[in-house]
């Protein structure tokens with residue numbers, strides 16, 4: 319029996335998958351689809367346990383094939399192979415599929431996905447380990463066997479359980495796709511900081527991640543770097559099974575294990591959740607936080623980091639590893655003064671990130687200060703103002719990001735301005751690299 323089936327119109331993808339799976343793969347070419355899905359299904363004689371549909375199949379074709387295959391074998395695992403496009407969510411919602419895989423995904427990402435799906439199929443009794451072990455491997459030795467490895471050595475221990483849960487809870491969610499960064503592709507890390515608490519750091523971080531995920535689906539990670547009292551998961555109504563503590567643990571030195579510590583949000587981004595308790599959060603070392611950001615920059619296009627108020631060692635390490643810092647303050651004179659001191663200190667230490675964005679949050683005509691006054695107190699121009707709006711708290715209490723909950727709210731529009739500022743592809747003034755700063759500790 320050949321456990322994997324590919325129905326595709328791309329010869330190139332067919333050969334890529336053959337290289338990975340060898341004799342475990344049977345292929346039915348999509349050309350037969352001109353005669354209707356039934357003609358294709360008749361060619362499937364291999365009793366596959368996992369079917370990959372695509373690339374270059376239409377929505378209707380994919381739907382009919384998924385339906386036909388599931389009718390024959392209700393336990394089959396279905397993967398749509400398709401590039402990320404704006405309508406992907408519609409596909410995912412409407413089709414009985416288990417995962418989406420980019421045809422451009424690296425071998426590692428492809429194998430990881432197959433590992434997780436086969437793990438889950440075996441773990442839930444939909445398939446037996448023998449289904450995947452019957453055929454000798456025909457693949458390059460450096461490429462890990464998608465099945466025997468998972469049967470004996472689950473991806474990262476806890477990752478095995480996570481993958482099963484993930485499939486159980488959200489079987490149609492494209493939650494495992496990490497589009498690979500092309501060699502040389504830029505990645506940006508954005509820290510959201512403020513000298514005082516309650517200025518809107520988490521609100522900005524969340525909406526920034528959501529907005530950037532629209533531009534780079536599943537290539538954005540939001541790190542809850544408020545180690546003691548992080549609330550990103552709560553504000554997004556996410557039930558994280560893993561946290562930043564797992565993400566910096568020695569086991570997560572393996573990238574596949576690291577990836578199992580992320581929680582997927584349906585808006586197409588990942589979250590590294592805060593520690594389950596302040597004590598555990600405290601145990602995360604500043605250096606580890608900095609290193610985590612660097613590693614995430616190798617996986618994601620955008621890394622957004624929420625932070626603890628003030629300029630403690632953790633935040634300093636964060637700032638040393640990011641390309642952008644968003645400084646946020648409300649309109650209280652004490653907060654504005656504190657921000658001035660923060661900017662001065664960072665400049666003195668040589669730790670000001672390459673791109674700086676000063677945001678005046680809770681902006682309000684009734685505050686007794688004008689924007690000009692605020693800029694004079696901070697000693698720097700205000701780049702963006704976000705008005706005070708009741709919709710912000712409402713969205714947070716509903717567990718929904720504001721820009722999706724109330725897209726027309728003035729605060730949402732202002733947040734869109736921040737997203738555009740950071741995402742703009744060609745900004746002559748934008749500096750790409752990390753600023754050379756003080757080396758705080760050897761990495």
Ligand SMILES: Nc1ncnc2c1ncn2[C@@H]1O[C@H](COP(=O)(O)OP(=O)(O)OP(=O)(O)O)[C@@H](O)[C@H]1O
Pocket residue numbers: 512514515516517518519520521522544626627679680681704705706707708710711712714729
């Ligand atoms: N523009 C705004 N208008 C109205 N309410 C806002 C606005 N921005 C933030 N808030 C609300 O203010 C509170 C504090 O915001 P948020 O949690 O984002 O700040 P923070 O800097 O992350 O706080 P902490 O330092 O406690 O982590 C939240 O209840 C949030 O919903």
Ligand SMILES: [Mg+2]
Pocket residue numbers: 519520521544549624
């Ligand atoms: Mg916060």
